[in-house]
Amino acid sequence: MRFVVSRLGFYLVAFWVSVTLNFLLPRFMPGDPVSRMLSQSQGRMTPEQVDQMRVLFGLDERPIWQQYLSYWQSIFTGDMGVSISRFPTPVTEVIASQIGWTLLLGGTALIIAVVVGNSLGILAAWRRGGVLDSILPPVLVFIGSFPYFWLAMGALYLFGVTLGWFPLRHAYSAGMTPSWSPEFIADVAAHLVLPVTTIVLVSIGGWMLGMRNTMIATNSEDYIVMAEAKGLRPSRVMLRYGARNATLPATTSFGMAIGFVVGGALLTEVVFAYPGLGYQLLAAVSALDYPLMQGIFLTITAAVLAANFLVDVVYVRLDPRVRVS
Amino acid sequence: MSATDPAEVQLLVATDHREILSGPTAPAALDRPPRHPVRQGLGHSLVANRKALTGMIILALFVAVALLAPVLAPGNPSTITSLGAQPPSAEHLFGTTAKGQDVLALTMWGARSSLLVGFVVGIAATFIGLLVGLSSAYFGGRADNSLSLVTNVFLLIPGLPLLVILAAFLPTGMTTVILVLTFTGWAGSARVLRSQALSIRGKDFVAAAIVTGERAGWIMFREILPNMASIVMITLIGSVIFGIGAQAGLEFLGLGDVSVVSWGTNLYWASNDGALMSGTWWAFVPSGAAIALVAFALALINYGVDEVTNPRLRSTRRGRASRRAAPGSATHQEVNR
Amino acid sequence: MSTIPSSPDDAPVLEVSDLSVEYHGEYRTVRAVDRVSFQIGRGEIFGLAGESGCGKSTAANAIMRLLRPPAVITGGSIRFRGRDILTLDAEELRALRWREVAMVFQSAMNSLNPVMTVGDQIVDIFTTHEGLSKSKARARAAELLELVRIDPARLRSYPHQLSGGMRQRVVIAMAVALRPHLLIMDEPTTALDVVVQQEIMAQIAELQRELGFSVLFITHDMSLMIELSHRMAVMYAGRFVETADAKTMFADPRHPYTRALINAFPPLSGPVAPLVGLGEGVRFTDIPDLREEQPGHWVAPVPVGTVIDGGRS
Numbered sequence: 001m002r003f004v005v006s007r008l009g010f011y012l013v014a015f016w017v018s019v020t021l022n023f024l025l026p027r028f029m030p031g032d033p034v035s036r037m038l039s040q041s042q043g044r045m046t047p048e049q050v051d052q053m054r055v056l057f058g059l060d061e062r063p064i065w066q067q068y069l070s071y072w073q074s075i076f077t078g079d080m081g082v083s084i085s086r087f088p089t090p091v092t093e094v095i096a097s098q099i100g101w102t103l104l105l106g107g108t109a110l111i112i113a114v115v116v117g118n119s120l121g122i123l124a125a126w127r128r129g130g131v132l133d134s135i136l137p138p139v140l141v142f143i144g145s146f147p148y149f150w151l152a153m154g155a156l157y158l159f160g161v162t163l164g165w166f167p168l169r170h171a172y173s174a175g176m177t178p179s180w181s182p183e184f185i186a187d188v189a190a191h192l193v194l195p196v197t198t199i200v201l202v203s204i205g206g207w208m209l210g211m212r213n214t215m216i217a218t219n220s221e222d223y224i225v226m227a228e229a230k231g232l233r234p235s236r237v238m239l240r241y242g243a244r245n246a247t248l249p250a251t252t253s254f255g256m257a258i259g260f261v262v263g264g265a266l267l268t269e270v271v272f273a274y275p276g277l278g279y280q281l282l283a284a285v286s287a288l289d290y291p292l293m294q295g296i297f298l299t300i301t302a303a304v305l306a307a308n309f310l311v312d313v314v315y316v317r318l319d320p321r322v323r324v325s
Numbered sequence: 326m327s328a329t330d331p332a333e334v335q336l337l338v339a340t341d342h343r344e345i346l347s348g349p350t351a352p353a354a355l356d357r358p359p360r361h362p363v364r365q366g367l368g369h370s371l372v373a374n375r376k377a378l379t380g381m382i383i384l385a386l387f388v389a390v391a392l393l394a395p396v397l398a399p400g401n402p403s404t405i406t407s408l409g410a411q412p413p414s415a416e417h418l419f420g421t422t423a424k425g426q427d428v429l430a431l432t433m434w435g436a437r438s439s440l441l442v443g444f445v446v447g448i449a450a451t452f453i454g455l456l457v458g459l460s461s462a463y464f465g466g467r468a469d470n471s472l473s474l475v476t477n478v479f480l481l482i483p484g485l486p487l488l489v490i491l492a493a494f495l496p497t498g499m500t501t502v503i504l505v506l507t508f509t510g511w512a513g514s515a516r517v518l519r520s521q522a523l524s525i526r527g528k529d530f531v532a533a534a535i536v537t538g539e540r541a542g543w544i545m546f547r548e549i550l551p552n553m554a555s556i557v558m559i560t561l562i563g564s565v566i567f568g569i570g571a572q573a574g575l576e577f578l579g580l581g582d583v584s585v586v587s588w589g590t591n592l593y594w595a596s597n598d599g600a601l602m603s604g605t606w607w608a609f610v611p612s613g614a615a616i617a618l619v620a621f622a623l624a625l626i627n628y629g630v631d632e633v634t635n636p637r638l639r640s641t642r643r644g645r646a647s648r649r650a651a652p653g654s655a656t657h658q659e660v661n662r
Numbered sequence: 663m664s665t666i667p668s669s670p671d672d673a674p675v676l677e678v679s680d681l682s683v684e685y686h687g688e689y690r691t692v693r694a695v696d697r698v699s700f701q702i703g704r705g706e707i708f709g710l711a712g713e714s715g716c717g718k719s720t721a722a723n724a725i726m727r728l729l730r731p732p733a734v735i736t737g738g739s740i741r742f743r744g745r746d747i748l749t750l751d752a753e754e755l756r757a758l759r760w761r762e763v764a765m766v767f768q769s770a771m772n773s774l775n776p777v778m779t780v781g782d783q784i785v786d787i788f789t790t791h792e793g794l795s796k797s798k799a800r801a802r803a804a805e806l807l808e809l810v811r812i813d814p815a816r817l818r819s820y821p822h823q824l825s826g827g828m829r830q831r832v833v834i835a836m837a838v839a840l841r842p843h844l845l846i847m848d849e850p851t852t853a854l855d856v857v858v859q860q861e862i863m864a865q866i867a868e869l870q871r872e873l874g875f876s877v878l879f880i881t882h883d884m885s886l887m888i889e890l891s892h893r894m895a896v897m898y899a900g901r902f903v904e905t906a907d908a909k910t911m912f913a914d915p916r917h918p919y920t921r922a923l924i925n926a927f928p929p930l931s932g933p934v935a936p937l938v939g940l941g942e943g944v945r946f947t948d949i950p951d952l953r954e955e956q957p958g959h960w961v962a963p964v965p966v967g968t969v970i971d972g973g974r975s
Contacts, residue, residue: 010474153596222768229726229765232756244775267574285489301483301486
């Protein structure tokens with residue numbers, strides 16, 4: 001329990017840091033781009049909306065600590081202003097409409113990469129020096145050397161443009177209405193294949209090698225030798241004694257990876273014109289839509305922190321030593 | 326972080342269990358000197374290592390091209406020299422962009438900015454990471470707690486969105502790119518270096534140095550640092566890989582200075598000009614391949630350093646359990662960023 | 663306690679002959695066990711002494727074929743109740759392990775899986791080797807804990823929740839779970855404090871009397887070994903330098919290395935005798951095969967010219 005509480009404290013600090021960063025950025029950046037943006041679009045806003053913008057971006061000439069307090073108040077009330085580029089939709093609404101796609105894309109890719117990568121790592125470590133162990137790591141490292149978005153472009157060109165096997169852009173075909181019908185789900189799945197495959201391809205090597213190295217370290221532990229001496233079946237030694245212990249560090253990496261996936265999905269979404277927070281973030285940046293930018297960044301951060309906290313809770317379930325102390 | 330730190334575990338690839346070979350009783354071959362004396366200098370051993378040598382040759386080639394770009398492809402590479410979207414030919418070995426620029430010239434000139442930014446970011450991020458890691462490990466206690474907290478917070482905040490936000494608020498330009506990448510990239514180095522410094526901090530010779538009243542700075546940089554040279558090198562190379570990749574990513578998103586020629590901006594323009602849709606693959610293949618080759622070369626050097634400094638990773642003589650080099654996870658996380 | 667077993671001379675439980683184990687390093691090969699031969703009779707406690715790194719643990723692991731690369735058995739044979747262990751295939755070997763030969767490892771903390779309850783780790787033995795159902799295996803596990811005087815409620819504990827002594831007793835209980843013929847104990851008490859050590863050793867002796875298994879007992883603690891074992895061997899640099907009845911060995915050590923080892927543990931009472939150890943820099947190389955100097959007392963001859971007792975080479 002103490003572990004969980006201390007972790008919770010840590011995530012609160014992390015959240016505080018990112019909110020503060022978000023607060024300080026527009027106030028201390030040179031050139032004051034926000035007031036320019038505001039003056040351009042002021043005509044369209046209601047006086048209340050203009051006031052909220054002033055609170056969010058520190059244009060109201062109040063002492064900085066008062067601004068800071070009002071800023072936190074806005075965060076807690078969920079009032080992140082209105083989007084400039086999609087005026088007059090509130091930022092929260094824009095985010096709500098996009099976040100599902102990011103979760104779908106990032107989540108699918110993460111789960112596949114984790115499951116396949118870790119399984120390969122376990123096998124490679126168990127059959128050390130075997131075919132899997134000798135061939136796959138260098139290949140995956142080589143693939144991992146390519147810039148992710150470039151591989152995505154290549155895949156898009158090859159399988160989308162040239163071969164025409166997969167759709168080129170968006171999350172579902174134009175003209176379809178989102179529903180739970182089989183046709184729509186199949187269409188969404190077809191649109192997912194390329195983006196997910198490319199993410200999996202570049203991230204799987206890290207999982208595999210990480211798991212492999214931990215497994216090799218674990219395999220030299222006395223309890224593995226003892227399990228072998230006990231005459232247990234190899235599969236049981238490998239999974240219940242070896243992999244079960246080796247997953248503990250992997251669980252920690254999993255938390256980190258959530259951040260990479262949510263962030264990395266940005267590039268994927270851009271290459272495949274896939275809807276989602278990353279695509280929206282970039283659109284906001286090019287439209288100088290500062291409220292939306294900040295809202296998305298805070299949402300992504302909060303989501304990553306929350307996910308990491310969940311991972312820690314799971315970790316406590318997995319490691320009895322932490323559970324008790 | 327949680328109880329077990331993967332970065333610490335994974336560098337350690339333990340092999341055999343129990344019964345250590347050394348000691349006075351290891352009978353055979355005691356007086357036969359090892360083929361490579363242990364202390365021979367990292368540089369020497371690296372040249373002898375096949376992986377590292379391959380990596381260094383590839384890297385040297387790219388550095389040479391970057392330095393010689395004005396000689397090899399004189400004039401401004403962005404000038405329009407021919408018809409647009411021409412496939413590779415004798416005149417334009419890599420073809421031309423949709424605008425009619427020579428792709429080979431763009432790729433060669435691109436090396437200058439990409440390598441420069443990559444190395445500057447790598448060195449800066451490692452340096453900050455080193456300062457934080459060393460002082461964290463040396464001073465311990467409250468200093469360690471707060472520095473580790475900051476490091477972990479930075480590791481946790483999603484890097485790419487932070488990059489995008491920062492780049493959006495700052496004026497565009499190469500300095501911005503370097504600053505932003507250093508700001509988001511140092512934490513990974515700090516964590517790895519701290520855990521290494523921490524283990525050296527616990528050694529007796531450091532305790533001895535403290536007792537004799539050496540100054541903190543002296544102990545950190547003259548006693549601890551030399552003993553973690555290889556991990557610093559590995560971290561540095563990892564950070565350079567991160568720098569090159571992340572710069573390309575930022576520029577590809579249009580957040581760099583698009584008027585500068587670099588591999589990232591080349592890809593940005595290729596994508597903007599619709600190279601994918603029009604089938605002019607030659608416009609985006611060379612720059613991407615160049616990034617990949619440099620990253621791969623750096624990764625090779627890293628495995629070389631790892632193998633040279635960590636004998637456990639080397640294969641046994643008879644090639645019995647032919648063990649592959651186990652790259653440190655630190656490197657990998659960086660690659661995947 | 664060191665009574666010779668009542669029916670000593672049916673076939674020996676374990677026969678090791680000319681066993682050699684090598685570690686293949688990148689630049690050199692080290693022979694950790696070098697042409698070693700010995701036998702252990704039924705119900706006999708055989709002690710193997712020597713300093714760290716002399717190859718005794720390697721020999722023990724070789725007997726259960728637990729060695730991993732770079733350690734390789736390069737010669738000799740290991741016969742267990744007549745069966746050549748080195749020719750068994752993986753499945754036969756798996757069936758033999760623990761049922762016929764069990765092992766107590768040096769550190770109980772490290773030999774128990776930290777993420778499984780001790781109960782599950784004991785249950786694993788019964789479900790694998792005897793095909794018992796989970797609940798039956800659990801009942802057997804409870805009995806087993808009672809045998810070493812641990813509250814069966816501890817089955818639900820994780821290793822880190824037990825004290826060092828308790829953990830080692832759990833490991834010993836696991837070792838005798840299937841009533842093996844031979845128990846290998848690799849420094850079973852090194853990691854424990856002296857009082858707990860005594861308790862554990864007493865427990866082992868008691869179990870041994872009760873269940874009648876043979877023991878290969880490995881330690882560098884000579885006094886403990888002489889107290890506990892019937893026969894013993896001293897190992898140096900992968901070779902045996904002396905084997906004899908434990909009492910004979912203590913009373914009349916012949917090899918200079920044995921003498922040095924025994925002298926390393928001065929008596930608690932009596933006059934303070936000056937310690938006579940091996941001189942600095944004394945090495946024995948090319949140790950010859952053992953020769954029987956007296957019935958049952960085998961010693962490796964020391965070549966003429968070896969400088970011992972304080973000499974510097």
